[in-house]
Amino acid sequence: MEDRAYSVSLTKNPLISMKVIPGHFTTNHFHISHYLDVSELKTNAVIAKDVARELSIPYxxxxxxxxxxxxxxxxxxxxxLAEELMQEGVGVINTGKEIRVLKPVISANGKLLFQCNVQQYIRDKEIVLLVASISSGTTIGRALDCITYYGGVIAGISALFNAYPAGDEQVIHSMFTREDIPGYQVYSMGECTMCREGQKLEAIINSEGYTNI
Structure with a gap:
């Protein structure tokens, strides 16, 4: 599978790139034609800083x-990203502010929630939601519902990769889109063209990586 991998780089900063593996993959919710490995963007401090700089521009x-x-x-x-938004400079609206960086926890029944000690940083606050990949909209929908439930105000959504059609209510700022990956497709499990053509599933994927089947 790895021998089919290729890289897609950001035009204005080739250091920012993700590995793409074409194939037949499944998640908990859908089947997908490409696995996108953005782990280097999330874990390499040098690259992550460049990624944050790019994502900060709209804000x-x-x-x-x-x-x-x-x-x-x-x-x-x-x-x-918080560091970029708080930098000193003319025309930087968040200069001098304190920006919190949080992640929700997952309850035993799979619900997203914020624990009591950090709910004060969500309620009536301007929130930027940061996600790695948006394919079907399931994860982002759960996150938005969670933030809204705790009284947060969505100021923006940013993603490393976005294949989800833009909505009328909320712009999604992303570095890569499905246009960067020819042939990229997402299917509901009962309507997968690859399944109908007899192509076997190769791996189970999630935000942490993939497991071969």
Missing amino acids: LANVSVDTIVCMEGTEVIGAY
């Missing part, structure tokens, strides 16, 4: 941010 001048909520292991990027 620097005119979006007030109190808290960054991180999903799918994006906490390192989130910390650097």
